[in-house]
Amino acid sequence: MVSNTEFKYDLGVVGLGYVGLPLAVEAATSSLKVLGFDINSERVEMINNGHSPIEDISNEELSQSHKNFHSTIESKELSQCRNIVISVPTPLTDYQPDLSYVINAAKTVGENLVKNQVVILESTTYPGTTVEVLIPNLEKMSGLKAGEDFFVGYSPERIDPGNEVWKFKNTPKVISGINNVSTEKIQSFYESIIDETVLVKGTKEAEMVKLLENTYRHVNIALINELAMLCKMLDIDIWEVVNAAKTKPFGFESFKPGPGVGGHCIPVDPEYLSFKTRQIGKPVRFVELAQEINNSMPLYVVNQVNEILNKNKIILNSSKILLMGVAYKKDISDMRESPAIDIAELLLDKEVDISYYDPYVEEFKVSGHIIDREVDTNSFEDYDMLLVLTPHSKFSQLEFNNLKTIIFDTTGSDFIKSTERI
Ligand SMILES: NC(=O)c1ccc[n+]([C@@H]2O[C@H](COP(=O)([O-])OP(=O)(O)OC[C@H]3O[C@@H](n4cnc5c(N)ncnc54)[C@H](O)[C@@H]3O)[C@@H](O)[C@H]2O)c1
Known part of the structure; x- marks a missing residue:
């Protein structure tokens, strides 16, 4: 154990x-001296060479930050940091919360911990993790x-990849500490880089905030998905209903139906909540x-696809379908838990000839198969159906209007003139 009050970072x-x-x-960029630490050496090298691995940070932004930002795979350097933020994955493994990344990160930070350092966990997790898992390891x-x-x-963390309005700096940040000194130090750190902080009384409450936010989205998306399926049976246009309902200026927040939920948060975080409540038998x-x-x-x-093709006298297992957008949300390349994977699997099972068109995703692999990537927008008419799963903004530059191909838009985007909607 080293004692260190003069920190380099x-x-x-x-x-x-x-x-x-x-x-x-x-x-x-806010003039703090920053050390990045990651176990992925390729990623660290990329970042140090000014190549951003994520869409939200451009190569220019990354290069401009280099005066104050250096990345490493050497954990020893962590002892030189006044504040340490842990933002490692918290996925599900066998449908259970997998805290192994947090535990490994905590051990690494713990091995290099020195007096007066501040450690903040930002990974999404179940209430109690900071006190029950992070601290014992540190x-x-x-x-x-x-x-x-x-x-x-x-x-x-409230980051919303691809959101051009709400970025890291202008999104209020919920913060908490295990005691007054911790809270004061954490608040003063975040206030130096973020416009607004929101203090809550303890770490359990802060952990629960994130689960509430994402469970709220998950539940409301499910409500609108269920209504979309029922409206289809009742011959009611769900999009007409949603668009009209959202004109109510109070008491209603609009959610859109879609092909399923994806990403690291919405399908995963509610499982963290269930895991915790099952501990009390609820x-x-x-x-x-x-x-x-x-x-x-x-x-x-997929059942809708079958019905629509049938209506057009096309047989599912001899059809050619182009999946438009396979990332889990628009304008990013992240494929984690994307519903496009399940849909592609189901279509492959039915021997449909599928390809994909996604300007952000270079390779789309499903159950070991690499799906053909379409890059020629002039070949859209070679397909029986364009199945829109993620409405990337770049699609608005494509010419859909005069296509004879069926366009089934599961996302209700306003810039795609679809023949069919969910
Ligand atoms: N992506 C989002 O939109 C989002 C939004 C809010 C919260 N979160 C949460 O934030 C956390 C991180 O998510 P992410 O999307 O940034 O994950 P990510 O997979 O994009 O990045 C995690 C990084 O951590 C590195 N890593 C793994 N183990 C490590 C270790 N022991 N030491 C050092 N580095 C390690 C990985 O190599 C990777 O580069 C998760 O808990 C997630 O739920 C994500």
């Missing part, structure tokens, strides 16, 4: 992904005492129902 970021990298770049590896020798807190009934409905959407879409 104001901030160390552990995990340079969709969450960690924007934080590191924002802090460096204390065990360092021999130091949390709250006395070093300071700890939790702050959920299910979160809303979450279970929402999961059932949202998980059924890929099959619903």
Whole structure:
């Protein structure tokens, strides 16, 4: 254990992904000295060479931050950081929360921990993780005492990849600490890089904030997906209904139906909540129902595809379908948990000839098959159907109007003149 009050870096970021990298770049741009630490040496090399691995940070922004930002795979350098933020993945493995990345990161930080450092967890997780998992690992590896020798807190990340309005700096940040000193230090750190902080009374509450935000989205998406399926049976245009309902200026937030939920957050985070409540013997009934409905959407879409082709006298297993947009959300390349994967699997099972068109995704692999990538926008008419799964903004530059091909838009985008909608 080393004692160190003169730190070379104001901030160390552990995990340079969709969450960690924007934080590191924002802090460096705000003149803080920043160290990035990641176990992925290729990623570290890319970042140090000014090549951004994520769409939200341009190569120019990354290069401009280099005066104050250096990345490494050498964990020893973490002892030189006044504040350390951990932003490593928290996925599901076998449908269970997998905290192995957080535990490994905590051990690495713990091995290099010195007195007076501040450690903040930003990974999304179940309430209790900071106190029950992070702190014991930090204390065990360092021999130091949390709250006395070093300071700890939790702050959920609200980054929304691809969002041009709400970025890291102007999105209010919820913060918490395990005691007053920790909270004060954490607040003063975030206030140096973010416009507004929102203090909550403890780490459990801060951890729960993130789960509430994403469970709320998950449940409301499920509600609108269920209504979309029912409206189809009742011959009611769900889009007409949603668009009219959202003109109500109070008491209603609009959600759109779609082919399913994807990404690292919406399908995953409610599982973290259920995991925690099962410990007290209680299910979160809303979450279970929402999961059932949202998980059924890929099959619903494939059944709709079959019906639409049938209507047009085309047989599903001899059809050619182009999947338009396979990333889990628009304007990014992230494929994690994308419903396009399930839909492609179901179509492959039915021996449909599928290709994909996605300006952001270079390779689309499904159950070991590499799906053909269409790059020629003049060949759209070679397909029986364009199946829109993710409405990338770049699609608005494509000419859909005079196409004879069936366009089935599962996303309700306003710039695609579809023949069919979910
Ligand atoms: N992506 C989002 O939109 C988003 C939004 C809010 C919150 N979150 C949460 O933030 C956390 C991180 O997500 P992400 O999307 O940035 O993940 P990511 O996969 O994009 O990046 C994680 C990075 O952590 C690195 N890493 C893994 N183990 C490590 C270790 N032991 N030490 C150092 N680096 C390590 C990986 O190599 C990777 O570069 C997750 O808990 C996620 O749920 C993500």
